[in-house]
Amino acid sequence: MAIETAIRTFKNLIGGEWTESSSGRTFDSINPANKTEVVGRFQASVEDDVVQAIESAEKAFPAWKAVAPSKRAEMLYKAAVLLETGLEQYAEELTREEGKTLAASRMEVKRSAQTLRYYASEGLNIAGDTLPSDDPTTFVYTKKEPLGVVTVITPWNFPISIPVRKIAPALAAGNTVVFKPASDTPLIAFRLVEALHNAGLPAGVINFVTGSASKTGVPLVSHPAVKAVTFTGSTGAGENIRRNVRLSARIQMELGGKNPLIVLEDADLDHAVELAVKGGFELTGQACTGTSRVIVMEQVHDAFVEKLIARAKTLTIGNGLSGEAEIGPLANESQLNNVLDYVAIGQAEGAELAYGGERIDEGEYANGYFVRPAIFTGVRPDMRIAQEEIFGPVISVIRVKCFKNAIRVANDVEYGLSASIVTSDYNRMQYFIDHIQSGIVKVNRTTTGNALNVPFGGLKMSSTATFRESGREALDFYTHSKTVYHGIQELKFCCSK
Structure with missing residues (x-):
């Protein structure tokens, strides 16, 4: 039996408020090095909780889209500082929850702060193109715009760095997020969301729900308000998600490897x-x-x-x-x-x-x-x-x-x-x-590891091969291009010279 002395219960974040699941149930995160230790207790969310989170994100989207890119960047920078300030605590919690060495956990938390800073900067460079037009009275250009509500579903093996490389570019581009982490590692995911919340993100911009995929998965990928789904996990789970995503929603999946x-x-x-x-x-x-x-x-x-x-x-x-x-x-x-x-x-x-x-x-x-x-x-x-x-x-x-x-x-x-x-x-x-x-x-290098400023993704059954994660290319997934034909009336002058 797991030891239950002084166990803290952590809540979901929906619409800017820390809330309990409507199910009234919780689940425990266990230390894999010592299964008698409960690391934390989390909300066993159900579909109603997910729908509330999605609706909160949808409501928050118009105002967040209108926030100046520099202001969004300031919040990501602040969240990075908060992660670094809590580095030792968060690294220890990550190790207790996932099992990796403390050195690896420190590196992962540090990298996550670096990723937040990277996308805070890259968010200032999102731009369209001007294009030549055969019609001299028409100015043609494209502009990049955020998609709307993005669902982020992540695994337990890199439980803060993978979420960050999805959430940071989504927020920097002006999207709102509903984030469901793996049930084996919800605590470090909570710390990431806590840092973003404390950094000043408006209510509903980042939403956090914990629980099993069987109880939360359907609305996360099929709700009409969800405009994009980004997932990292097993190929089998990815295939199941793909069958349920709406035709109008984008999908990005990084899956298995051999x-x-x-x-x-x-x-x-x-x-x-x-x-x-x-x-x-x-x-x-x-x-x-x-x-x-x-x-x-x-x-x-x-x-x-x-x-x-x-x-x-x-x-x-x-x-x-x-x-x-x-x-x-x-x-x-x-x-x-x-x-x-x-x-x-x-x-x-x-x-x-x-x-x-x-x-x-x-x-x-x-x-x-x-x-x-x-x-x-x-x-x-x-x-x-x-x-x-x-x-x-x-x-x-x-x-x-x-x-x-x-x-x-x-x-x-x-x-x-x-x-x-x-x-x-x-x-x-x-x-x-x-x-x-x-x-x-x-x-002459190991197969593991990737730089945060370069594209990441696979071929064949390792990826949907649509949009890459990491680097500047990651922003492409979180934005769409709007083509503008701007008519210009020919000027008439009052003098001949």
Whole structure:
């Protein structure tokens, strides 16, 4: 049983007021490193709460649209300061709620403040175009305008940085927002909304509802007032959302990944191992850009595997609040069971479990969702562990005989989010860049991580491939172009000279 001493209950934010759910029910956010600890209690919202939030956002939109861009920027800047002021508290809460290391949590909160500042600035640069006209009495131009109410639905693995990179550009462009975070990590999402609210956003501009997707999801994506839906999560959930979004609403979805790291025979193997470990095991493998397949040339396969196992054995697993832990727990029991199931699937398919893959549940690990990172060898490209997203610390090593076969194997999945290659051969680097089917392409770098000022998104089943997140391109999703034909009467002068 979870310990319930001095548990704080957090509320929804609807129309500028902190309110309880009309359901009268709540749910608990649990520490995955110690499931006896309740991090906070949150509103178990239902459709009525979501409808209220959407209507509040719709009501607030005309006034927010009319606010000067510089004033909107001031509020985003202030929210960034508030996040930085509470950095240590928020980082600790994030770790207690999600499980990642305290260092990773600090980095995520800092990055979120940077993202707020970035879009505060970029919001001042939203502009249309002037266009030539064959008619000298017509001035033609386009102007960018906000869409209206935007629904933001986000996952638990980056529970503040992903919401910020959706909410900040939406607000900077003049939209109002209804935000539903993942139920595993509502506290850090609450802190973000609290910072925006305290920064002076008018009532109804940012609305916050917590609860299960089954109880809130339909109006979030299908209400007539919702003009855009932005979602990050599993491909299955994304497909379900897409079926329910109204034809008139925009949709942006970043979904799953099965990201390859190709290691060629001329690679620096120590560097390649570090990239594989960072991409596959940091964040407990719970990143959509995480390295789940390492495709290794036959000439260096055995040496690479030996080094990879040796490096994995040095990793410290533990509570993310400890200064020593490099890998924390999985985020919840479902994630733990999913990883353990895939370890069993890999073994049943005939792959060799060369290292790890077992649950750690003794002593200090007894109350957490800990698993030792797994390394599979002898993996065929058609195996489920080489095709399906596991979203945990499991690396499948695939041996190949030639470079072009490595590219073929890398592309032979339904996903195309992030891919990397380790080589010193410039020509093969360029061939990889040109032929890999991936929205994010890296050379001698880990598959994880993206800069906040560059576009982010995938190909194939990794993305809707409509609008990109992050960078200046993200603003395109939150604005539409209005084309203006402005007639000009020809001037008549009273004199001939």
